[in-house]
Amino acid sequence: LGQTRDTDPARNADAEDITLTITANAVAGGKNARGADWITNWVIPRFTEAQKAKGVTATVRFEQNGAGDEDFKTKVALDLKTGGGGDVVELDGIWLGEFAQAGHVRPLAEVVGDAEVDAWDGWRQIPEAVQRLGEFEGKRYGVPMGTDGRVLFYNKVLFARAGLPTDWQPRSWADVLDTAAKLKALPGVTPVQLNAGTAMGEATTMQGVLPLLAGTGATVHENGKWQGATAGVQEVLSLYRRIYRDGLGDPVLQQEAKGRDRSFALFAENRIGILLESDYFWRSVVEPRNGVAKMADRDTAVGWALIPARVPGAGVGGQDFVSTSGGGVRVINPNTRYPRQAWELVEFLNSAEAVKSALAGGAQLTQRTDVNDEVLAGDPVLSFVADRVLPITRYRPGLADYPKVSAALQQATADVVSGRSPDEAARSYHEALVEAVGDDAVAGG
Amino acid sequence: MTPGWVVRRIGSYVLVAVVLAFFAVPMLWLAAAPFDARPGFGIRWPEWTSSNVHATFRHPFAVRSLLNSLVLCVVATAVTTTFAATAAYALSRVRIPGRDALLYVLLLLSSVVTGTAAMVPLFVLMLQLGLIDSRFGTALVIAGGMLPAAIFILKDFVDSVPRSYEESARVFGATPRQVLGHVVLPIARPGIATILVWSFVNAWGNFLLPFLLLRDVGKQPAAVLVRTLQDEGGSADLTVIPVFSLLYSIPVVLLYLVVSRRYGFRFHGGIKS
Amino acid sequence: MAGIGIGGLSTVYPNGVRAVDALDLTVTDGELFALLGPSGCGKTTLLRTIAGLELPTAGTVAIGSRDVTRLPPGQRGVAMVFQDYALFPHMTVAENIAYPLRVRRETKARQRDAAADVARDLSLSSLLDRRPGQLSGGQQQRAALGRAVAAGADVLLLDEPLSNLDARLRLEARTFLKRLQHDLALTTVFVTHDQAEALALADRIAVMEAGRIRQLGTPREVFQRPADTFVANFIGSTPMNLLPGEVRGAHVECAGARLPAPPALPDGTPVVVGVRPEYLAVADHGITGRVATVENLGVSSLVALDCPNGTLLSLTVPEHDEPDLDRPLTVNAPPGRLLFYDADHGRLLNP
Amino acid sequence: MAGIGIGGLSTVYPNGVRAVDALDLTVTDGELFALLGPSGCGKTTLLRTIAGLELPTAGTVAIGSRDVTRLPPGQRGVAMVFQDYALFPHMTVAENIAYPLRVRRETKARQRDAAADVARDLSLSSLLDRRPGQLSGGQQQRAALGRAVAAGADVLLLDEPLSNLDARLRLEARTFLKRLQHDLALTTVFVTHDQAEALALADRIAVMEAGRIRQLGTPREVFQRPADTFVANFIGSTPMNLLPGEVRGAHVECAGARLPAPPALPDGTPVVVGVRPEYLAVADHGITGRVATVENLGVSSLVALDCPNGTLLSLTVPEHDEPDLDRPLTVNAPPGRLLFYDADHGRLLNP
Amino acid sequence: MPSRAAERDPAGIGAARAIGFVAPALLLIGLFLVFPALWTLYIGITDYQLTGPAAAEPSVVGLDNFTTALTDPLFGNSLWLTGLFVLGSAVVGQNALGFGLAWLLRAARPGLRRTVEAFVLLAWILPGPVVAYLWFAVLSRDGGTLGLLVGRPGTAWLVEYPMVSLIVFNTWRGTAFSLLLYSSALAAVPPSHLETARLAGASGWQTVRDAVFPHIRGHVLTNTLLISLWTANDFTPFLLTAGGPNHESEVLPVLIYRQALESGQLGYASAMSSLLLLGNLVVALVYLRLLRGRT
Numbered sequence A: 001l002g003q004t005r006d007t008d009p010a011r012n013a014d015a016e017d018i019t020l021t022i023t024a025n026a027v028a029g030g031k032n033a034r035g036a037d038w039i040t041n042w043v044i045p046r047f048t049e050a051q052k053a054k055g056v057t058a059t060v061r062f063e064q065n066g067a068g069d070e071d072f073k074t075k076v077a078l079d080l081k082t083g084g085g086g087d088v089v090e091l092d093g094i095w096l097g098e099f100a101q102a103g104h105v106r107p108l109a110e111v112v113g114d115a116e117v118d119a120w121d122g123w124r125q126i127p128e129a130v131q132r133l134g135e136f137e138g139k140r141y142g143v144p145m146g147t148d149g150r151v152l153f154y155n156k157v158l159f160a161r162a163g164l165p166t167d168w169q170p171r172s173w174a175d176v177l178d179t180a181a182k183l184k185a186l187p188g189v190t191p192v193q194l195n196a197g198t199a200m201g202e203a204t205t206m207q208g209v210l211p212l213l214a215g216t217g218a219t220v221h222e223n224g225k226w227q228g229a230t231a232g233v234q235e236v237l238s239l240y241r242r243i244y245r246d247g248l249g250d251p252v253l254q255q256e257a258k259g260r261d262r263s264f265a266l267f268a269e270n271r272i273g274i275l276l277e278s279d280y281f282w283r284s285v286v287e288p289r290n291g292v293a294k295m296a297d298r299d300t301a302v303g304w305a306l307i308p309a310r311v312p313g314a315g316v317g318g319q320d321f322v323s324t325s326g327g328g329v330r331v332i333n334p335n336t337r338y339p340r341q342a343w344e345l346v347e348f349l350n351s352a353e354a355v356k357s358a359l360a361g362g363a364q365l366t367q368r369t370d371v372n373d374e375v376l377a378g379d380p381v382l383s384f385v386a387d388r389v390l391p392i393t394r395y396r397p398g399l400a401d402y403p404k405v406s407a408a409l410q411q412a413t414a415d416v417v418s419g420r421s422p423d424e425a426a427r428s429y430h431e432a433l434v435e436a437v438g439d440d441a442v443a444g445g
Numbered sequence B: 001m002t003p004g005w006v007v008r009r010i011g012s013y014v015l016v017a018v019v020l021a022f023f024a025v026p027m028l029w030l031a032a033a034p035f036d037a038r039p040g041f042g043i044r045w046p047e048w049t050s051s052n053v054h055a056t057f058r059h060p061f062a063v064r065s066l067l068n069s070l071v072l073c074v075v076a077t078a079v080t081t082t083f084a085a086t087a088a089y090a091l092s093r094v095r096i097p098g099r100d101a102l103l104y105v106l107l108l109l110s111s112v113v114t115g116t117a118a119m120v121p122l123f124v125l126m127l128q129l130g131l132i133d134s135r136f137g138t139a140l141v142i143a144g145g146m147l148p149a150a151i152f153i154l155k156d157f158v159d160s161v162p163r164s165y166e167e168s169a170r171v172f173g174a175t176p177r178q179v180l181g182h183v184v185l186p187i188a189r190p191g192i193a194t195i196l197v198w199s200f201v202n203a204w205g206n207f208l209l210p211f212l213l214l215r216d217v218g219k220q221p222a223a224v225l226v227r228t229l230q231d232e233g234g235s236a237d238l239t240v241i242p243v244f245s246l247l248y249s250i251p252v253v254l255l256y257l258v259v260s261r262r263y264g265f266r267f268h269g270g271i272k273s
Numbered sequence C, D: 001m002a003g004i005g006i007g008g009l010s011t012v013y014p015n016g017v018r019a020v021d022a023l024d025l026t027v028t029d030g031e032l033f034a035l036l037g038p039s040g041c042g043k044t045t046l047l048r049t050i051a052g053l054e055l056p057t058a059g060t061v062a063i064g065s066r067d068v069t070r071l072p073p074g075q076r077g078v079a080m081v082f083q084d085y086a087l088f089p090h091m092t093v094a095e096n097i098a099y100p101l102r103v104r105r106e107t108k109a110r111q112r113d114a115a116a117d118v119a120r121d122l123s124l125s126s127l128l129d130r131r132p133g134q135l136s137g138g139q140q141q142r143a144a145l146g147r148a149v150a151a152g153a154d155v156l157l158l159d160e161p162l163s164n165l166d167a168r169l170r171l172e173a174r175t176f177l178k179r180l181q182h183d184l185a186l187t188t189v190f191v192t193h194d195q196a197e198a199l200a201l202a203d204r205i206a207v208m209e210a211g212r213i214r215q216l217g218t219p220r221e222v223f224q225r226p227a228d229t230f231v232a233n234f235i236g237s238t239p240m241n242l243l244p245g246e247v248r249g250a251h252v253e254c255a256g257a258r259l260p261a262p263p264a265l266p267d268g269t270p271v272v273v274g275v276r277p278e279y280l281a282v283a284d285h286g287i288t289g290r291v292a293t294v295e296n297l298g299v300s301s302l303v304a305l306d307c308p309n310g311t312l313l314s315l316t317v318p319e320h321d322e323p324d325l326d327r328p329l330t331v332n333a334p335p336g337r338l339l340f341y342d343a344d345h346g347r348l349l350n351p
Numbered sequence E: 001m002p003s004r005a006a007e008r009d010p011a012g013i014g015a016a017r018a019i020g021f022v023a024p025a026l027l028l029i030g031l032f033l034v035f036p037a038l039w040t041l042y043i044g045i046t047d048y049q050l051t052g053p054a055a056a057e058p059s060v061v062g063l064d065n066f067t068t069a070l071t072d073p074l075f076g077n078s079l080w081l082t083g084l085f086v087l088g089s090a091v092v093g094q095n096a097l098g099f100g101l102a103w104l105l106r107a108a109r110p111g112l113r114r115t116v117e118a119f120v121l122l123a124w125i126l127p128g129p130v131v132a133y134l135w136f137a138v139l140s141r142d143g144g145t146l147g148l149l150v151g152r153p154g155t156a157w158l159v160e161y162p163m164v165s166l167i168v169f170n171t172w173r174g175t176a177f178s179l180l181l182y183s184s185a186l187a188a189v190p191p192s193h194l195e196t197a198r199l200a201g202a203s204g205w206q207t208v209r210d211a212v213f214p215h216i217r218g219h220v221l222t223n224t225l226l227i228s229l230w231t232a233n234d235f236t237p238f239l240l241t242a243g244g245p246n247h248e249s250e251v252l253p254v255l256i257y258r259q260a261l262e263s264g265q266l267g268y269a270s271a272m273s274s275l276l277l278l279g280n281l282v283v284a285l286v287y288l289r290l291l292r293g294r295t
Ligand SMILES: Nc1ncnc2c1ncn2[C@@H]1O[C@H](COP(=O)(O)OP(=O)(O)OP(=O)(O)O)[C@@H](O)[C@H]1O
Pocket: C013, C014, C015, C017, C018, C019, C037, C038, C039, C040, C041, C042, C043, C044, C045, C046, C193, E005, E007
């Protein structure tokens, strides 16, 4: 489009009248409503006040969105590409790579300046692993907004009914399958529902393939290559086959457009035994008061366990247990008129005070250890995740090609669920992958 | 009234009843779910409650988005209808070489280009025109997409207005503008009413363009909002969705009822060009 | 008030049809003038060219003393009533009548007054609030006339004004139209393909064929002395008998009979003998034929005779004098009523 | 071959219009029968009820000896020609004519033969391969007749068969139709609102008004002695004069004149005097009026007289005898030609 | 001077004013339709992506996208499904139901007629997202109306019979247009032609074939063309099945949407759009030929 971009990080640094816009996929009364309310009611007045104290008149606007992730991503990409968009933008960490490669976002050091960024004391509170969410090719692009972790949730009511122990911790995939087989005896109960297929999109990868793959000792992107039809992938697909062929899971549910929502409802109705989900499931789905699928007896009826590796010790890094995590990132629009002030806003958004306030009394895994220490204590699952899961978790590779790989993985699971053999599915997965990212970027086959 | 006649008569009534059921049954959800204490994707006799209604009206953007929709659709419909009417009139009355081919090509383009493929060009174009986040600009884009089909349909209506009306007016000294205003438009009114409803309905359901072109959630129409009616975590928010669906449907239904009562909603000679 | 002068007028349609072909015509001021001819002969085209709805390819149109050939229709001072009346269906009768004033942006009050005035003349006063769809054919025709009258034009053009009415109404409307035109003394040109209508109404008639005028004259001239066989065949409520004959000295041999011929025709000239059924009567000598059909015409009956050479001859007989079917009958006409036409070009030979 | 018997027939439309009202009628075998009446009197409805296209509310329809009241149209043995001919535009003339056979799934060969046969009778042979759009009005009418004939029905129903033809063609088609019916001797009922057509064609005429038959008789009966003022007004190519009068002894006072009255009417009875324009002639004494308009009718002219009491009296005068406008004229009719009608119900009083 | 017949210009608009009347519409169409369309065609020959390296510097790759599409099994699958969708729901479903209803209702009592028309039209005018919810309720696996009605509760219609479901759904949604059009067309068939057929003893089918169809042939073709185009480009299936399960209902517009939005492959999606446009063009030309063919 040929507009000349002003790249001086110090531009307008001493402007006295500034306007900043925050863009987020959050909207009052809808998706991430709490975050939206927090920005509107807490962040904006406090930040404006703080700026005023410095003699700067700041106007902060909030561009709310409540759309599907793909729609939001498209919109933000168009914005950034055309030189528009908010000054501070909240992205899913997984998009960072593609945005960076496209030049839509640039390293903080370039946008704001090395010294400014490094000077922030907040970095010390953010664990290394979590910081990596906001990095691409070793450079900081943004500040993570919090994280999560995946565990196995199970329904204690059903376990009790099936005569299984209610404090369950499987040690291997076989353990899970055995338990599921026992649950199968219960009428009208689906023992285990493992996200699969294309209808669920990224949920299949994040709450399905990736943790399992980690359980085989591999991560999806290793040594510069994506996992093709490797042994690990084959094993994961075989597990899918066992679950869905042997009637341990409901294949039809996996193919419905709203299947994931339904699986939540079924779990809440005591009709699903085991789900692999993130702590979001505990916080927002079966939460007794505001959950999507409220469970009044959540605290007693829902159990959780670490995701076992295929067999003990076979997990990535030789672990017995594995998990995957994700999270959002706040980046600064390289085209902002006020890079310094935008950074100040980001600092403010990530201050301990702000992060605590964002939780609004609830509990969630934040980016800051100091806050986590304070707020997670009361919540068994979240402290479990913080204490036991985060140390063993893996993040997705923030590479531009990742969405294609993810789509191919989803397709492979869909193939298995709809009846193709794991071998066949792995083969076509491999081909699709080669097609998408090139022969030399794929391992296995 | 032979037996055969009676059987055929009964047969055709049964057939009509079945078809009627086919069309009516899906709409039951809209009647039941909004007032059900535990609405779901399924149909059942509701546990009556008005709490969903309250919840919907409390939603920060629900009512506003309907107003936005109204603004957007009224502008888009007005633009489409007036421009299509004048264009259809001229195209119907003045033989321009290649006119029909042109109409067909535009029609084809319109059905494809309003899709996702053109979103980048449109976005960049609007940005250059400074029309991002402008409801008016968005309405124009929507109108641009609807115009070819509107002209195509309307031209047939205008074709069926007897030319002697216009000639008569002309002999009395009416200018072309007067001919259009006094004679052609009033006579083609059922057609214009049809196009009015058609374009309103189309604009009313348009998601992608307002979503991309309007940034401020306070300006976004119901079509965008209805896709964002999710709870905190991104699952469909079933307390709000049914009521909102109902509210969202009412304006088009009302418009249709008013128009069909006043002008009759039909294609008079049929479209045959 | 103004006459119409047409000089060398041709109107050619884009498809190449010469609908009006180098036509000259003068309609005098206040005259009721009929354009008569079979379907497709160009009557409507000529009328529309006068109105300015078609532009001529060649020639001029003058109204009064103005050359209006290139003027748009609205500035020619003509008013026109279309065959389908073209009453605007969404306006009331009053609005329709006042429409010419509305176009000129007269005040509502004046529009109302004008409509009321005209409606009084045309006995439409009680119908002013109706829509055209709620009127009978005759009422619609009067409303359309009213609108034309209200335009205050110098020239009134009517395209088949009566053809959409049923037989009975047509007779009434005919008399009504004639009186109205007489009272207003508007120069009026009307198109019809019904010769009876033209004869009954017009001061003068132009009989057209293929874009040209075949005969121009008063109804009587046209009826009694058709200028050629085309006109002869076209005029008359029962068509004229046209029989082939041949000159034999002072006579013409025709259908087995000898008829007195006009002078100065060489022997052996083939001619066409024209005689109206109404002028034929049973006589001692003349043409003989067998009665084929008898049609009741009211006070008279039309008898068709099968004559020698396979020709069919028709004549009218008074009621009660109908002959029986298949009876032979000999008929003749008074000498002045026999017309002779050139067999080649069909032109009238009688002096 | 079969006659038609109609007993107590009523047809009421869903909107409550009694289009046919308790009507009795017998059409004899081979007859050419006309249903005549003004627009909306129920002619078409009656015809359609006979055809089975409308179901009657009460009464019976018999064709030949069969009661067909409840039979569907296709099984009644009737054929019908519609006003617009209803020729299928996508079929050739041959296919149109053979259509009834095609519906009955006759072989192609028989369809072809039937079409050829019928076409010969109707002089359509050279047109068999054309489409209806390529035919003139008269040819279309014959093709439609051909299709009806090919159906092999006992009864032929024609709805305004001539009204879509232009004036000249109508006359020819009239004679053609009369001959064809005569040759085929098919029981034929035709509808018309044109009294001249009914008089010319029909063996018998039923004059209808508002769903009822006002008069049933031969053309001569209907023309000469209309049973009531409605019929009197309706029949005749120029409408009958109907003047108000009052009995004074042996005379009727009417428009300032004394006319001989029929006997046995009490003094002072108001009557309507009916007299046809054709029977009026200039006389020494009689009704006097001023000449208002003169319309040329061909061999005669129609003169309208403004008479005392504002009545308008019309009479025909032979050509060359046209009076000048505004001249006073006294006219009278031979005694037998004066009809007297009951002023209240309009019924004929003459014995 | 050439003759200017009023047939061509009865209102005396004149060329200049005619252009004035058409200009506003053409301007909007040119700006917001033709221009983006051409641009889209251009994008179709680049490897343009929404994000990633190709977003920074898109390069022209010629017809690569097209060849990729033509060999892509997903594209072939979509093409086939789109054909099925158009054939099943538009050419057959909406057409037949629309005509059948128009034919049945032609003689029905006005009350009944209006009621049926109102429901059919309602299906047409309700906004797409609402309609999607309505059909979830019909086809849903738990408590779905269809399952209850046919005694197969618990059937996931959208998963087990995705294309059939979509075809039925789209027939439901779009019949109104055909109904309206055919009602008007039937009203223009001269009653005398129908009655001639009746008098000859023709059956219902014979009547339609001989007396009705020849009159409405043009309407049938135009209707089929319009609804085919609309159906071929209809995006609503996305709301119901999102192309699933496993691409079994991924008609072209859905595929394009997913390629463009979910994968950000704008160049490739544009190329597929162009192919869709080309397909539409071919269909339209075939219709036009048929229309001209026998008139
Ligand atoms: N718009 C037109 N374009 C081309 N040819 C035309 C047009 N209008 C009329 N014609 C042709 O011009 C000739 C004269 O037509 P016109 O309508 O003037 O005849 P008419 O005498 O009024 O006939 P009718 O009694 O049928 O109305 C005809 O041959 C007709 O086919």
